Amino acid sequence: MAGAAGPVLDRRRVLASVAAVVALPPVLAACSPGTDRRADASEALLAMADAARRDAALAAAAVTSDPALAGRLEPLRAARLEHAAALDQAGGRPPGSAPVPATPPSADVAAVRDSVDGSARTAGEVVIEASALQAGLVAEVAACCAAYVVALQ
Numbered sequence: 775m776a777g778a779a780g781p782v783l784d785r786r787r788v789l790a791s792v793a794a795v796v797a798l799p800p801v802l803a804a805c806s807p808g809t810d811r812r813a814d815a816s817e818a819l820l821a822m823a824d825a826a827r828r829d830a831a832l833a834a835a836a837v838t839s840d841p842a843l844a845g846r847l848e849p850l851r852a853a854r855l856e857h858a859a860a861l862d863q864a865g866g867r868p869p870g871s872a873p874v875p876a877t878p879p880s881a882d883v884a885a886v887r888d889s890v891d892g893s894a895r896t897a898g899e900v901v902i903e904a905s906a907l908q909a910g911l912v913a914e915v916a917a918c919c920a921a922y923v924v925a926l927q
Contacts, residue, residue, distance in 0.1 A: 815903040815912075819865035822893070822900060822915065826858035828875045829889050836881040847886060850922050854890075857915050864911055887926040894919035 833851040837844045862872055878885075897916035904912050 814905055815900055815908055816865040818900040818903055819861045819908060819912070820867055822896060822912070823858045823861035823865060823867065824873060824875070825889075825893050825896065826854045826861060826915070827872065829886070829893055830854040830858070831875045832878055832881045832886050832889050835878040836883060836886050839880045839882065843883060846883070846926065850886070850890065850926075853918055853922070854893075857918070860911055861915070864908055883926055887923055890919045890926070891923045894923060 830851045833847040833854070837847050837851075858872065859869075862869070894916050897912050897919065901909050901912040901916065
């Protein structure tokens with residue numbers, strides 16, 4: 775059912791999408807005994823932080839192109855900026871030293887959704903490299919991104 779602001783989400787659809795990300799085979803493999811996990815995935819976390827800033831810039835460009843999208847994309851933009859800050863900290867990057875992504879000239883909801891979907895998939899891959907302390911943050915990012923992918927359909 776679609777309204778003026780876009781499709782209406784039902785709880786089952788969001789939960790199913792989040793469960794799909796959580797159930798990725800590499801993630802499950804990381805939880806099995808004997809898995810050789812790196813002690814630290816700082817480099818991967820910093821790459822995820824950079825991707826979060828790119829997602830936020832893409833969302834901002836989409837809102838600039840179509841201000842009616844602000845209600846749908848502003849929460850995503852804010853969440854991705856929070857992710858970037860948390861990932862920077864977990865990866866050991868000093869505050870304020872992150873590279874600023876190039877501002878896309880324009881974007882639409884589909885471009886934002888595709889970018890955030892890529893971020894969710896990357897998080898699913900990184901979680902198997904992460905230490906136990908880092909894995910919680912990476913899983914949180916994956917779940918949030920997966921929920922927004924569904925919300926933006």
